[in-house]
Amino acid sequence: MLKLVLKGGRIIDPAQKIDKVGDVLIEDGVIAKVGGDIDAAGAEVFDARGLVVAPGFIDMHAHLREPGQEAKEDFASGTRAAAAGGFTTVCTMPNTRPAVDDAVLVNGLIRRAELERLVNVKIIGAVTKGQEGKELAEVGDMLQAGAVALSDDGRHVANAKILRTGFEYAGMFGGLIISHAEEASLVEDGFMHEGAVSAMLGLKGRPAVAEDIAVGRDVMLAEYTGGRLHVAHVSTAGAVELIRRAKARGVKVTAEATPHHLTLTDEAVIGYDPATKVNPPLRSQEHVDALVAGLKDGTVDCIATDHAPHAFEEKDVEFRYAPSGFTGLETAVGVVLTGLYHSGKLTLPEVIEKLAAAPARVLGLEAGSLKAGAAADVTVLDPAAEWTVDSAKFYTRGKCTPFEGKRLKGRAVATIVGGRFVMKDGEVCG
Ligand SMILES: [Zn+2]
Known part of the structure; x- marks a missing residue:
């Protein structure tokens, strides 16, 4: 033994x-x-x-880039980064090439993960075919094949009828839909949070209200259908308040926040460093404060990284042209302990709850606890x-x-x- x-x-x-x-x-x-x-x-x-x-940390939002974008990351490199950062389980988003939108792809990735992984990998399938927002993907088949949730992450499901149907189908399997909540018409061509800093820098903004509108609509559809909604990378005070009120009236909604949205403001963008470009964008201090308050009172359930690796040469360009997102698996724990624990905002048990127990509960995983037999x-x-x-x-x-x-x-x-x-x-x- x-x-x-x-x-x-x-x-x-x-x-x-x-x-x-x-x-x-x-x-x-x-x-x-x-x-x-x-x-x-x-x-x-x-x-x-x-x-x-502590129980092993679970990152319910990462981009491991398989299949099709292995120059950015693959299961081997991504799970080594997860191990280095203290994560024992990582969930990979389906905005790949092709998008993970059917059971064959889900099955294939589960098998790939068994061969390549250093930590546990869970697969998230798309809500719509090709993540194009036009036609519902094979939601039930993917959930039955072992997908832990469904998401068009990277894009908001703009068509309310499709998302309604998604909640209804996923609901038959107890499935969870993770929303990247940004109203597209308000964020097109925007590079950063819309506010005093964007005005000063002369960069077109992505207003907070774009997230508020999207979260509001998604919460209403979850409430109407009885579906389970998880809001990815919440970043606005308005979204936190909408989720708080929805939870209070019994809507099946959960939420996550990233280490960067919890600890950085849009002032990080001064200097035009492409490494600060991310969707949703880094917000102003009032939003950061509301987000931390939401994390503290349980409105925001989990901390997730939104680990989004890009090739160096893609990101090493002028701010406007750089892709959004950056890596997070290897900095998340240090950033959270520094910015939330050592600053006195969260206790250690609260930090560990947000990184282990809560994501396990949201995803229905047998993980996130040191129970005997686990x-x-x-x-x-x-x-x-x-x-x-x-x-x-x-x-x-x-x-x-x-x-x-x-x-x-x-x-x-x-x-x-x-x-x-x-x-x-x-x-x-x-
Ligand atoms: Zn996203």
Whole structure:
């Protein structure tokens, strides 16, 4: 029997309301015992004193770029980046070439992931064929094939009738629809958040109301159909308030926010660094404050990275011409611990809830907790470790990040998937 004991760490498992110092015993890839002083005779021992032992983090929003855009990323490079960043499960979005819009593609990717993955990979299918917004994709077939959710991420499903039908079909399988909520007519040609900074920089803006309108309509359709809606990368105060009110009246809506929207403002764009260009755009401080308040009170359930790698030469152009998005898997934990925990906005159990228990609950995954008998997916954190972001050391192919050169406090120091170390002391194993 393969035994591993994580010795003397602060065990935080929000799903079981555990926060105590003790040992964790892993046997044959499964959590066997949590807490107390465990006899480590015959076991591999990991000294976790001074560290935090948490359920493995789940990123429910990443772009691993398979199939078709392997120059940007693939399952091998993307899951190494996930392991390096402390994630044990990563969900990949379907805006690929071709878009993942049928069961054959979902099946193929599940098999690819089994061969190539270093961490668990879950597949998200498209809502519409080719993500073109014109015709519903094979929603039921994809869910039955193992897709964990459906999304046209990158675009909003503009046609309300199609989204209504999507909720109805997905609902038959208990399926979740993840919305990239931006009203297209208001954001076309916009490069950044519309406000004082965009006016100063002379860049056309993407107004916050574009997100508010899209979230409002999607919430109404979820309410009308009884469907399950998850709002991706919420970034506006208005959207947070719409989701808060919808939850209060029982609409099946959940939401995520990204580390960058929670910690950066549109002032990061001053200097026209293409690494700060993202959709939805970095917003002004009032929106950031509302987003953090929403995260704190549970309106925003999860933190997700929206890891979006691009080839260096694509992003290394004038701001207007650069594609939107940047990598996030290897900076997320450090950014969140620095910007939300060390600043006193969230407690460590709250951070871990948002990164592990909540995404597992939203997606219906058997994960996100250190329950005895669960697969031993574990993230070990050193909240006090100080480090500097250096994209040259990233495992992802995408080297673009708005956090380049930033000094952060806190990081994952070990990642365990199925009882096996996939990252230790910052080095990916395997
Ligand atoms: Zn998106």
